Amino acid sequence: MDEGLRFRSSSRKVANDEADRALLRRIGHGDRLALRTLYASYHQPLLRFIFRITHRLDLAEEGVNDVMLVVWRNSDSFAHRSNVSTWIMGIGYRKALKLLASSRRWHERFAAVDFTEWIERSEPTGEPSDDGDLRNLLDEALRHLSIEHRAVVELTYFYGCSYDEIAEIVDCPVNTVKTRMFHARAKLKALMPRLGQVLP
Amino acid sequence: MPSPNEHERAFELLPWLVNDTLATTERELIESHVRSCITCRRELKDQQRLVFALQTQSTIHISEQASFIRLADTLDERRPIREGTDSSLLRFCL
Numbered sequence: 636m637d638e639g640l641r642f643r644s645s646s647r648k649v650a651n652d653e654a655d656r657a658l659l660r661r662i663g664h665g666d667r668l669a670l671r672t673l674y675a676s677y678h679q680p681l682l683r684f685i686f687r688i689t690h691r692l693d694l695a696e697e698g699v700n701d702v703m704l705v706v707w708r709n710s711d712s713f714a715h716r717s718n719v720s721t722w723i724m725g726i727g728y729r730k731a732l733k734l735l736a737s738s739r740r741w742h743e744r745f746a747a748v749d750f751t752e753w754i755e756r757s758e759p760t761g762e763p764s765d766d767g768d769l770r771n772l773l774d775e776a777l778r779h780l781s782i783e784h785r786a787v788v789e790l791t792y793f794y795g796c797s798y799d800e801i802a803e804i805v806d807c808p809v810n811t812v813k814t815r816m817f818h819a820r821a822k823l824k825a826l827m828p829r830l831g832q833v834l835p
Numbered sequence: 836m837p838s839p840n841e842h843e844r845a846f847e848l849l850p851w852l853v854n855d856t857l858a859t860t861e862r863e864l865i866e867s868h869v870r871s872c873i874t875c876r877r878e879l880k881d882q883q884r885l886v887f888a889l890q891t892q893s894t895i896h897i898s899e900q901a902s903f904i905r906l907a908d909t910l911d912e913r914r915p916i917r918e919g920t921d922s923s924l925l926r927f928c929l
Contacts, residue, residue: 667907667910670910671903674899674903674906675899675903678897678899678902678903679894679895679899682895682897683894683895686895692895692897695895695897696897696902699902700902700905700906700909703906704906704909704910707910708911770888770891770892770893773885773888773889773892774892788889789889791850791851791854792850792853792854792885792886792889792890793889793890795854795855795856796854796856797851797854797856797857798848798851798856800856813847813848816847816850817847820850823885824881
């Protein structure tokens with residue numbers, strides 16, 4: 636499944652949310668099969684999102700399971716005013732920040748570790764294309780954004796979230812989301828002046 | 836000639852015009868501005884390119900099943916398995 640599409644079309648969003656709510660209710664009764672189904676839907680979106688925040692595949696893997704463990708234990712605490720996807724991605728964002736902070740503390744206390752091998756495990760799908768260089772450029776540019784800016788960019792462009800949903804996921808006012816996006820766009824433009832010429 | 840405030844607001848909201856999540860009224864206002872503003876039209880094109888580039892980026896390949904098995908090992912037993920759950924299905928999913 637294209638994980639980006641999960642959040643895009645409003646009709647699909649409603650349909651998905653109803654199914655997700657039903658799964659959460661079952662999880663609330665200890666139904667592991669329901670957890671397995673929800674896990675299958677959210678594994679890729681969470682993995683990508685947490686990887687985007689941390690740039691560490693090992694942390695992303697750990698983060699996905701941390702999030703789903705929270706869902707398993709606390710499905711009752713889901714606030715019904717939001718979508719299940721918004722709730723889960725919000726847990727994902729907080730877990731990513733927490734994992735990154737504890738990893739940095741560990742890193743400062745102990746030796747520098749080369750995690751290149753982890754990053755290399757992320758392989759592109761499909762055949763190499765002429766757009767490959769540009770995507771590498773974009774990837775590099777995104778790494779230069781702050782975590783907060785990167786999260787807003789990713790949630791908007793890849794996951795198709797509204798600014799209200801993003802405000803809930805990253806737990807900040809809507810105006811802050813808009814401001815972060817404004818600055819992120821300016822920085823991306825400065826980092827990628829060729830954007831207009833290279834992309835189709 | 837669009838007012839500066841109208842332009843700033845439209846320019847700020849272009850990413851959400853592109854991902855089609857604006858409420859109808861807001862979307863119509865922004866679209867109306869974009870039709871008369873060359874700067875916003877150019878920016879809209881750039882935004883669409885960005886979305887395309889992000890959407891076609893590489894996918895991370897990690898075995899979802901192997902990851903779930905690790906999670907299943909850590910699930911506590913605080914929640915009883917619901918009565919009536921098909922045990923053969925459970926074995927399959929774990």
